[in-house]
Amino acid sequence: MTLTITAQTISITSIEQLNELSGENVKLCMQCATCTGMCPMTAEMDLSPRTVMHLVQFGMLDRLGDSNTCWKCASCHACTVKCPRGIDIAKVMEALRQHVLRTNRNYIEPSALPAERIAELPQIALVAAFRKLTS
Amino acid sequence: MKISYYPGCTLKSKAANLEAAAVAALATLGIDVEEIDRWNCCGAVFSLTADDLIHQVGPVRNLVRAKEQGATQLVTLCSMCYNTLARANRIMRDDAVKRDTINRFMDEEIDYAGEVEVVHLLTFLEREVGWQKIREKVKVPLEGLRVAPYYGCTLQRPADVGIEPFGSFHLMTGLLEALGATVTPFAAADTCCGSYQVLNGEAGARSTAAVILDNAAASGAEALATSCPLCEYNLGKQQGRLLEAGQITTAVPTFYFTQLLAVALGVAPESCLFDLNSAASLDLLKTKNCLVAA
Ligand code: SF4
Ligand code: SF4
Secondary structure, three states, X not given: OOOOOOOOOOOHHHHXXXXXXXXXXXXXXXXXXXXXXXXXXXXXXXXXXXXXXXXHHOOOHHHHHOOOHHHHOOOOOOOHHHOOOOOOHHHXXXXXXXXXXXXXXXXXXXXHOOHHHHHHOOHHHHHHHHHHHOO | OEEEEEOOHHHHOOOHHXXXXXXXXXXXXXXXXXXXXXXXXXXXXXXXXXXOOHHHHHHHHHHHHHHHOOOOEEEEOOHHHHHHHHHHHHHHHHOHHHHHHHHHHOOOOOOOOOXXXXXXXXXXXXXXXXXXHHHHHOOOOOOOOEEEEOOOOOOOOOHHHOOXXXXXXXXXHHHHXXXXXXXXXXXXXXXXXXXXHHHOOOHHHHHHHHHHHHHHHHOOOOEEEEOOXXXXXXXXXXXXXXXXXXXXXXXXXXXXXXXXXXXXXXXXXXXXXXHHOOHHHHHHHHHOOOOOOO
């Protein structure tokens, strides 16, 4: 993907907001793609974790809003423990989710879950999914 | 010896087998399990945004309960509870500003500053009991049972709360060897099972689970040991569906490590609640003569 950097595509405010939410410095990313290599969920993601980090570095929240990547992230921290730049990518993914969830939107609808699924799933699965994917 | 124990929600229902086997096994080792009073849900996952302190209140309240009861260690079994409690504990110990805010918010509670250590049972067993003592207490060695030690994510990541360094599997390996089992290391031992993504389309969690089970089978494992009820769901309860769909070809019955510990120590299988595992799990132990004679 080619990114053209102009005053319109780069958003300093969004970068600052993501840094603040995640507690990370996304500018440290050197685009090595170790995170993508470690990630167990890439088959489900439309953008790889590395690509997300690239867009994050420009604060392109609109473009990221169309992507399912942060929603398919399982918060497994496999990327985090291997990033050579010491970035906690799992926290950046959470910041992207929270950016949406804090506007009172859900990614999954708890009420749409069939009763038999709820009866079968362990409590930690339900609590974890609602914590990560609903507002 | 008495230990303070935090069970967590799932161990009181869907994963009652994880708890029941642990309590029975520890009793044979002379260890009393004392559940902390008025515990609440830990939140299952640690909040990863820097400004979100309200979700730390739940886990910290449990730590306050443990401190009130004079505990210096709080033992957990569920990997996710372990991770969430241990990470919240790090904040209370190391971050003065957040600690102060949380303590002031919970002004009905005593102040807390990370005094209690959150300990996973695997760590506790190695540190306070030792593999040698466990080996001596084994009544039914798990001889000929080839077990893959599966850690998943939350026992090891991130590094500051990992029960051992990323990529090392000594604790579960040490325990399984002490029980007489043959340990079959495998590359996917710390690959995520798909976790809560099972509620978000399921396909993703199923394919990661298939990778893990395939890899375990290829390494020669005939059983998989875990300490996480969500891993057990994705890898164990869903396994029949994976076999049916042809996503995996070999069954690898799953167990909680506490169940393997208990049967080896001579605990009756009924006390390990194998009816909460898939049927293949108990069948495998029967075939391998790993159960105490009735
Ligand atoms: S591993 Fe770290 S430095 Fe490499 S692409 Fe991912 S975030 Fe950037
Ligand atoms: S934390 Fe998320 S992005 Fe990172 S490896 Fe795990 S699933 Fe992939």
